[in-house]
Amino acid sequence: MTWTSSAAPRRRAPRWVPDALRADASRSSSAPVTVRAVLLAVVGLVLFGVILTWSWIPFSLYAPLAVIAGLYLTPRRLALVSLTFLAEMVVISYFRGWGPATVVTLLSLGIVVFLMTNSSRSRARLGVQGNRGESMFVDLRDRLRAFGELPDLPGGWHAESAVESAYGQSFSGDFVVATRSPDGRWLEVVLVDVSGKGVQAGTRSLLLSGALGGLLGEQEPDRFLVAANNYLLRQNWDEGFATAVHVSIDLATGEYTIGNAGHPPAVQFSNGSGRWEVLGEAAGPLLGVIDGAKYLRSSRRLGRGDALVLYTDGVVESRFRDLTVGVDRMLGAAERLVRGGFAGGAARLCASARAGETDDRAVVMIWRD
Numbered sequence: 001m002t003w004t005s006s007a008a009p010r011r012r013a014p015r016w017v018p019d020a021l022r023a024d025a026s027r028s029s030s031a032p033v034t035v036r037a038v039l040l041a042v043v044g045l046v047l048f049g050v051i052l053t054w055s056w057i058p059f060s061l062y063a064p065l066a067v068i069a070g071l072y073l074t075p076r077r078l079a080l081v082s083l084t085f086l087a088e089m090v091v092i093s094y095f096r097g098w099g100p101a102t103v104v105t106l107l108s109l110g111i112v113v114f115l116m117t118n119s120s121r122s123r124a125r126l127g128v129q130g131n132r133g134e135s136m137f138v139d140l141r142d143r144l145r146a147f148g149e150l151p152d153l154p155g156g157w158h159a160e161s162a163v164e165s166a167y168g169q170s171f172s173g174d175f176v177v178a179t180r181s182p183d184g185r186w187l188e189v190v191l192v193d194v195s196g197k198g199v200q201a202g203t204r205s206l207l208l209s210g211a212l213g214g215l216l217g218e219q220e221p222d223r224f225l226v227a228a229n230n231y232l233l234r235q236n237w238d239e240g241f242a243t244a245v246h247v248s249i250d251l252a253t254g255e256y257t258i259g260n261a262g263h264p265p266a267v268q269f270s271n272g273s274g275r276w277e278v279l280g281e282a283a284g285p286l287l288g289v290i291d292g293a294k295y296l297r298s299s300r301r302l303g304r305g306d307a308l309v310l311y312t313d314g315v316v317e318s319r320f321r322d323l324t325v326g327v328d329r330m331l332g333a334a335e336r337l338v339r340g341g342f343a344g345g346a347a348r349l350c351a352s353a354r355a356g357e358t359d360d361r362a363v364v365m366i367w368r369d
Helices: 030-052 059-072 075-096 100-126 132-147 199-215 221-235 323-340 345-351
Strands: 157-164 174-180 186-194 242-250 255-261 267-270 275-278 297-301 307-311 361-368
Touching: 059 075, 059 100, 075 100, 157 174, 157 186, 157 345, 174 199, 174 361, 186 199, 186 221, 186 307, 186 361, 199 221, 221 242, 221 255, 242 307, 267 323, 275 323, 307 323, 307 345, 323 345, 345 361
Parallel strands: none
Antiparallel strands: 157 361, 174 186, 186 242, 242 255, 255 297, 267 275, 267 307, 307 361
């Protein structure tokens, strides 16, 4: 597939420009080229200084040069520069004499070079240089969070979501996607738990959230989980399964349908009875496991004062506790919300998770006044 752009074509560097300064059209800009030019110029000056008079070269100069080289040079060129630095230090130390401070400095520079080499290899895999790799991941993280923003709802309706990643990492295997129909009557929300957790599942979460965002509202509710399952099967991921719960709510009447793909059951608070109920309808198979899987849906209603809670297994699971114990514990925390109001309840239920920071956690809460 050929991609086109309206941007002006990038000029090629002349053939006489050294490879170290040549801007690769896929990953370079004027800033990295300038930094590399300055870096190579400084290295040349250091080499020239060693040849003329080695006595004035301070060892402290090599560490920042190694850090800058690790940010803006490819692993092969970084290895060449690093070997040059280490060779210079060995030669200078030979003439100056080997002391404890010299040995410690040489070992410290070796550690810096090792760390920056690993960093350079990581950037080479991404095809980026400098801090653009980190900027790209920040952008991806923000996009994943933007997918989980719930739409504005009409008067009397409220919805909140909270997603916490394992050990406070930027990426989570749990995510929320929501949309509201063009006429404003229907709200659709899907809560997904991708296999793995934290950064390991973050890339799959990003890709899957974009795909499900495209399906949400375009597929009939009873076909949504089927389409999501088919999409995951086509990816052929090594750890390609996920669990999901999908709800489609009629904001005019409060009627809703809910479908479950291997996900923990939703819970509903009934204002009339004053009780929380676990919606124990049979869940369909995990997404991405069985070709041609069927997903049944059940119909319910949210009345005035009622609330619906969707959550992932990180909220209720614990290594040494039965799942039902975790659900009861979550319902106890949810019971306190009834007295104090549901606002902020999603974050509070996430914070009360028994798994703590060892697992990803996500909660969606929808309620009516």
